[in-house]
Amino acid sequence: MRSFFPALIFIAGLFLSCLTAEAYEFERNVVAKLSIGGYLQGKAIYAFDHNTPDEYPSSEIGLEMKASASPLLSAKLLLKVDQDGKVRDPGNDSIFNQFNLVYQDKNPYVDVNEAYFDIYTGKVDFRLGIQKFAWGRLDELTPTDNLNTADLTEGGTNEQAERKIGVPAVKMNYYSDLFNTELAWIPRYVPYRLPKVQERWFPGVLMLPPVIKTNTAFGDIPVATAYKDIDLPDFNLDHSEVGIRISKYIEGWDVSLSYFRGFDAMPLMNTPTDITVQLNDPIALAYELTANINIEPRLHMMNVFGFDFTTTISSFTVRGEYAYFNNKYYMRKFSSVLNELVTTHQRDQILSSFMRKYVDSEGTATTQAFHIDPEVELQKDSMKYGLGLDYIHGDSSISIQCIQEFIPHYDSSKPVYFNKDGIHTMITFLFKQFLLQNNLEINLGGAYDVEYQDIMLKPSIKYNFTNDLQGILGLLIIDSSHDDSMLGQFRDNDEVFVKLKYSF
Amino acid sequence: MKCPFIWKVAVIMAICCIFALPRQALAGMSAYDIVKKSEGLLDQAKDSKVEMTMTLVNKKGEKRERGLSAFMKKEGEKKSKSILFFNSPADVKGTSFLVWTDEKKQDRQWLYMPALQRTRQISASGKGESFMGTELTFFDMGSKDVNDYNFTLLKEENVNSEMCYVIKAIPKKVEFYNEIIIWIRKTNYIPIKVDFYDTKGKYLKQGLFMNVKNVQGINTPTHIEVYNEQNGRKTIIDLKNITYDSGLKDDIFTERFMTRGM
Numbered sequence: 001m002r003s004f005f006p007a008l009i010f011i012a013g014l015f016l017s018c019l020t021a022e023a024y025e026f027e028r029n030v031v032a033k034l035s036i037g038g039y040l041q042g043k044a045i046y047a048f049d050h051n052t053p054d055e056y057p058s059s060e061i062g063l064e065m066k067a068s069a070s071p072l073l074s075a076k077l078l079l080k081v082d083q084d085g086k087v088r089d090p091g092n093d094s095i096f097n098q099f100n101l102v103y104q105d106k107n108p109y110v111d112v113n114e115a116y117f118d119i120y121t122g123k124v125d126f127r128l129g130i131q132k133f134a135w136g137r138l139d140e141l142t143p144t145d146n147l148n149t150a151d152l153t154e155g156g157t158n159e160q161a162e163r164k165i166g167v168p169a170v171k172m173n174y175y176s177d178l179f180n181t182e183l184a185w186i187p188r189y190v191p192y193r194l195p196k197v198q199e200r201w202f203p204g205v206l207m208l209p210p211v212i213k214t215n216t217a218f219g220d221i222p223v224a225t226a227y228k229d230i231d232l233p234d235f236n237l238d239h240s241e242v243g244i245r246i247s248k249y250i251e252g253w254d255v256s257l258s259y260f261r262g263f264d265a266m267p268l269m270n271t272p273t274d275i276t277v278q279l280n281d282p283i284a285l286a287y288e289l290t291a292n293i294n295i296e297p298r299l300h301m302m303n304v305f306g307f308d309f310t311t312t313i314s315s316f317t318v319r320g321e322y323a324y325f326n327n328k329y330y331m332r333k334f335s336s337v338l339n340e341l342v343t344t345h346q347r348d349q350i351l352s353s354f355m356r357k358y359v360d361s362e363g364t365a366t367t368q369a370f371h372i373d374p375e376v377e378l379q380k381d382s383m384k385y386g387l388g389l390d391y392i393h394g395d396s397s398i399s400i401q402c403i404q405e406f407i408p409h410y411d412s413s414k415p416v417y418f419n420k421d422g423i424h425t426m427i428t429f430l431f432k433q434f435l436l437q438n439n440l441e442i443n444l445g446g447a448y449d450v451e452y453q454d455i456m457l458k459p460s461i462k463y464n465f466t467n468d469l470q471g472i473l474g475l476l477i478i479d480s481s482h483d484d485s486m487l488g489q490f491r492d493n494d495e496v497f498v499k500l501k502y503s504f
Numbered sequence: 505m506k507c508p509f510i511w512k513v514a515v516i517m518a519i520c521c522i523f524a525l526p527r528q529a530l531a532g533m534s535a536y537d538i539v540k541k542s543e544g545l546l547d548q549a550k551d552s553k554v555e556m557t558m559t560l561v562n563k564k565g566e567k568r569e570r571g572l573s574a575f576m577k578k579e580g581e582k583k584s585k586s587i588l589f590f591n592s593p594a595d596v597k598g599t600s601f602l603v604w605t606d607e608k609k610q611d612r613q614w615l616y617m618p619a620l621q622r623t624r625q626i627s628a629s630g631k632g633e634s635f636m637g638t639e640l641t642f643f644d645m646g647s648k649d650v651n652d653y654n655f656t657l658l659k660e661e662n663v664n665s666e667m668c669y670v671i672k673a674i675p676k677k678v679e680f681y682n683e684i685i686i687w688i689r690k691t692n693y694i695p696i697k698v699d700f701y702d703t704k705g706k707y708l709k710q711g712l713f714m715n716v717k718n719v720q721g722i723n724t725p726t727h728i729e730v731y732n733e734q735n736g737r738k739t740i741i742d743l744k745n746i747t748y749d750s751g752l753k754d755d756i757f758t759e760r761f762m763t764r765g766m
Contacts, residue, residue: 037594134622161619175760254625312627394633437560438637467569467593503594
């Protein structure tokens with residue numbers, strides 16, 4: 001049945017595109033307007049490493065409707081219907097992506113990507129509904145762009161526009177001669193999305209080993225890992241998110257100041273653990289231990305103070321951004337947490353507690369459970385900043401960015417993921433060349449992790465077969481010698497991908 | 505780049521290609537007089553808006569179409585603002601391009617990409633580069649300093665049953681073209697044909713300005729064809745719904761309007 005879904009969606013899309021051929025537009029006098037457009041896209045990959053999880057061909061329909069009833073009011077709806085080849089063994093019966101889940105676990109699904117009303121007044125515009133914000137000036141790892149969470153079911157290797165999750169929000173823009181102000185209120189946090197553990201793009205850093213080697217009398221401890229979904233905070237004003245951004249154009253410079261109070265857009269996990277001790281032989285004191293580790297998403301309210309700018313100098317566009325994160329939490333490396341847990345002292349504590357209960361139970365409590373809350377989350381204020389440079393020459397363009405995260409009071413005895421000694425530097429680049437009257441586009445995108453010396457390359461060619469039909473052939477290569485770096489956790493996922501997109 | 509409001513291609517490109525204003529009189533009217541009169545007639549409006557279709561034709565005859573809407577407003581003699589919206593093909597619909605031009609300063613340009621919902625200031629492209637894959641360069645669409653050229657009024661000639669002045673323009677400093685020949689209609693002073701020769705003196709391309717319509721008293725070519733002899737490609741531009749002097753407000757030429765769209 002699974003193999004029929006892409007075909008069904010493809011046929012449905014064709015039908016839809018016929019109905020809406022040339023983007024159906026209806027105008028009743030000058031002010032009322034309805035337009036419908038969209039796309040139909042198919043995607044397939046070939047994985048170089050056959051031991052990595054498979055990905056079936058995917059197909060997706062995007063349907064965009066825009067309506068305006070008057071110059072003061074308009075609405076937009078962007079729906080995506082996806083038969084996602086990455087999803088394995090879907091367990092969720094709902095057809096719609098839900099705003100309260102990290103693991104959506106459904107296929108096919110409908111995603112309400114955007115659905116909002118715009119109200120335009122003299123100097124103030126309002127936007128109400130599911131929407132996306134675009135703060136900051138950098139293209140990737142944007143420090144001040146924290147209002148929307150990300151769909152990481154493709155490991156963050158896909159386009160930023162595809163990753164951003166629309167959130168139910170209220171936005172107000174006030175335009176004045178002095179400056180422009182944007183206010184955002186997100187009543188309830190919408191979590192990021194992750195693939196399930198058996199899927200191709202599950203983050204390697206969340207994949208725990210099946211056995212913990214203790215080098216103590218406990219021997220090797222088998223580990224059972226469970227991935228719990230997020231427990232959202234109560235729906236009240238204290239847990240809503242707010243942001244303000246003030247922008248101004250000053251003599252060739254676009255500058256902005258911003259403030260955001262809300263939850264982290266990136267995953268943070270805790271690992272409450274239940275250790276089960278079973279006494280197999282009371283005389284020889286032979287124990288058997290098993291560990292049940294729950295990986296649970298956690299949320300902490302943080303404050304982000306930001307600044308960004310863009311200008312052009314000669315033939316270059318220069319973009320910069322800075323953000324200070326107050327009350328930011330990081331996830332410690334699992335190996336470091338284990339070193340604290342699996343100690344002789346910890347062993348003695350568990351055993352003495354076990355023996356006490358065993359004696360109290362007069363020898364009947366031969367199996368006992370102990371709960372441990374390892375210190376996985378680490379609160380550290382930090383800053384993230386970056387500089388980007390763009391150069392356009394005719395049909396070629398190149399864009400380079402350097403983004404660095406710095407944790408001032410870093411404790412090297414408690415290392416966190418993706419950082420080395422409190423610093424993480426990523427250089428991203430994108431080279432584009434248009435040929436054949438812009439019908440052929442050659443891209444070379446990539447990223448270089450300076451601290452880990454990891455590199456990701458994503459070359460691709462895009463060809464417009466007709467005005468509406470385009471094909472993309474690309475390659476994704478990740479070269480890394482680490483399992484726990486931002487890029488290295490996906491180092492086995494090298495692949496060739498092909499996409500065919502029909503827009504209508 | 506100056507004045508990248510493409511619909512002005514119809515109006516200005518030919519004028520701009522006329523540049524230098526030699527004051528040598530020939531048969532009554534000098535090249536300067538002809539050019540000045542043509543420019544004055546074409547470039548009267550304080551603001552304008554237009555919808556256009558650009559068809560790019562490769563040497564095999566395969567066509568790609570792009571639909572655009574454009575708005576332009578002058579702010580005195582030295583400044584202007586223009587905004588361009590892409591209406592088709594579907595995958596670029598909603599993209600917009602804003603330009604503020606000030607002859608005393610560097611042009612400022614912004615590009616809005618609807619997929620990212622992000623507006624970015626971008627650097628002005630090189631003047632000799634192609635505009636959006638067309639056979640037109642940014643130079644073709646920009647204003648020129650007339651003092652950089654020498655002109656000669658060559659003769660009068662019949663083109664498509666219309667009598668024309670034939671003017672040769674030679675740049676004092678060769679940058680993009682070695683020579684340009686312009687045919688200007690005697691009846692209405694609207695250019696009908698322009699031949700361009702590259703920096704080596706080799707014939708490069710020809711622009712044709714057809715279907716002249718009287719729009720609010722301004723004669724405006726509404727069908728332009730530019731054929732590049734060297735690569736065999738052609739760009740066809742058709743203009744419709746042209747409106748001059750509708751009193752466009754300043755806030756159209758802002759980031760707010762770019763993101764809000766048409």
